Amino acid sequence: MQQPPVARAYFALQALAGAVWWILVATVPLVRELTLGGLPALPIALADLPLFVGASALAACNIAWAAWVAAGWTTLVTLAMAAYATVTTQAGWGALAMIAATIGSAIAAIVIARGSFPAHWILLGPLGMREARPATRARNLLATAGQITVFWGLFLVVIPVVLTWFERRWQVDLPVPAAVRIAGLVVLGAASALGLWSGATMASRGDGTPLPSATARRLVIAGPYRFVRNPMAVAGIAQGAAVGLLLGSWLVVVWALCGSLVWNWLIRPIEEGDLEERFGDAFVAYRDRVSCWVPRHVWPRIVDT
Incomplete structure (x- = not known):
């Protein structure tokens, strides 16, 4: 059976690289x-x-079976390289390269096995698309506040701090001017304000919350939704990048940008398909x-309902 050309092209580039x-x-x-530190090159090669x-x-x-061999071996090497870099502080760039190769190999192998990437896997369990149950505006606002606290705590504090620690431990950090950190603080404040505005609008106007598992019962085109369709996503990505600037971590900035690609290419089509349905x-008009x-x-001609 002919395999998807994109996945095959990825493996061709990986072999060349x-x-x-x-x-x-x-x-x-x-x-x-x-990339190898003090590891012996010949036996690894x-x-x-x-x-x-x-x-x-x-x-x-x-x-097809070779894709799983490459993905499996890459995963084992990544685990070993990450452990080695953490213990010795050497070969950090090699560990990062192998992490990227593992992610790419796993995605490409899944695409080869299934014919396409099953994006719906991302929205399973607590992230599954379900309309919110009828509730008061106060309850929706309270639920939204809880969601924001949990998600901001995880994605803007815990994960960035962990990534920054590994970045410095593996000695892959780069010098960052003080002005960049100040800019990060300013952007973080603005993006957080947008996120709070968006969440409050969704809860008060949409009879639901921003979380997919309790999504709004009404179409929201008020507040920041007059300007962009997904202000919560815009805010979240800007916040992630701003935290990276504030911490002086290029790895956190990359994490945020990768998150934007995942959201735009995989999650957004599912979410917008649900909204259209x-x-x-x-x-569709919106x-x-x-x-x-x-x-x-600057001011889209949409009635604020």
Whole structure:
């Protein structure tokens, strides 16, 4: 069976990148030091060349089982490299590269096995799409406040602090001017205000909450939703990037930007499909008039209902 071309192209690029990396390890001492530290290159190469480079090349040639070999081996190497970098503070760049390869290999292998990536997996359990039960405005506001507390605590405090710790432990951090941290604080304040405004509008006007498992019962096109269709997402991504600037962590900024891609490519189509199914032409008209990310007009001509 012919495998999806995008997944095959990924494995082709991964095989090429792996081969180039090994050439650089053998010829450029700095690359070897940054990505392998004190690890012996030869025994690692004897296993990695067939199981990573070779298996990725075979997966690119439409051999499905090779994709799982590459993904499995990459995962094992990533765990070992992360542990080594954490204990020794060496080879941090190698650990980061392997984390990226593991994520890419796993996604590509799943696409090869299923024909496409099952985005609905992301919205399972507590994140599953379900309309909120009838409740008072006060109850919806209280539920929204609880959701904001939990999600902001996790995604804007816990995860950034952990990422920053590993970034410094693995010695992959970069110097950041004080002005960048100040800018991060300013952006964080503005984005947080947008997030609170959006959450309050959703709870008070939509008879629900921003969480997919208790989503609004009414179509909300008031408040910040007059300017962009997803102000909560805009706020959250801006907050994540701002926290990265405030902490002086490029890794946290990348984490936030990757989150924006996941949301835009995987979650948004499901969410907007649900809105179109529930609200029909009203949502279609709103979607056609209001941009997802960047306001088209300063004051969109939408009735504030």
